[in-house]
Amino acid sequence: MMNAHRRSKQPEQVRQQLLAVTGALAAEAGLAGLTLDAVAAAAGVSKGGLLHHFPNKAALIDGLFARLLSEFEAAVEAAMACDVEPVGRYSRAYVAVCFDLDQDAAGAGWRVLTIALLAEPALKGRWQAFVTKKAERHAETDGSAGCLAARFAADGLWLADMLGSHRLEPPERQALKARLMALTTA
Structure with a gap:
């Protein structure tokens, strides 16, 4: 045989x-x-x-979204592990990861999925659940208006990066990041 x-x-x-x-x-x-x-x-x-x-194609896209979300969460957790100050730690990590998203390999995947995220109810619901869970988990240390404003601004930058709607030169980008980080300490 x-x-x-x-x-x-x-x-x-x-x-x-x-x-x-x-x-x-x-x-x-x-x-x-x-x-x-x-x-x-x-x-x-x-x-x-x-x-x-x-x-089916929807399951494939959902799988890609789950993978990218898991990678995003791991990156935030890794950034948090390097920060010794508990107040605003989650928000600083979130800002840092959002600022880097367009620069790393996951950026291309997020560019495509950002549009789907806005239009597809299932993906939008998963993102909303993720954000809500994290906000609740870190409410004691990251519930200030400054932390919330920093995360909202990071989301806006992320969307602008994904859509290519605004171009910031590196010094401007660094200054914006520093300003957002400063908001998380109050």
Whole structure:
């Protein structure tokens, strides 16, 4: 009996590859131009293999959103771990991560999903739940008007970065970041 060569199954690796390809293709073509066939081909899996992990395009987009949200949360937690001052710690970390989003690899994925986030009720609900949970968790240390204003301003910068609507030179960007950070200490 012959042993046929078989590729070892690594479902989590395949899933992550599908999400990475989805983010890259969506950044190029937008969500409207994203097709399951294109994702499967670019990831080197069959369409059936893709459908095993994500039964439809909405599930694929939801998976990408969940991945990016998890990465965002991890980045905020990592920034918080480096800050010894508890008052405003969450808000400073949130501001720092938002300022860096357009500069890192996740920025392309967020650019595409920001538009979907505004239009898609399920994604919008997940983002709202995330923000609410974090605000409640950090209400004692980050409930001041200054902390809230800093996070709102960071959201505005994030949206401007994603849409490409405003261009700040690095010195202006750093000055704005410093001003927002200062708001979190009161």
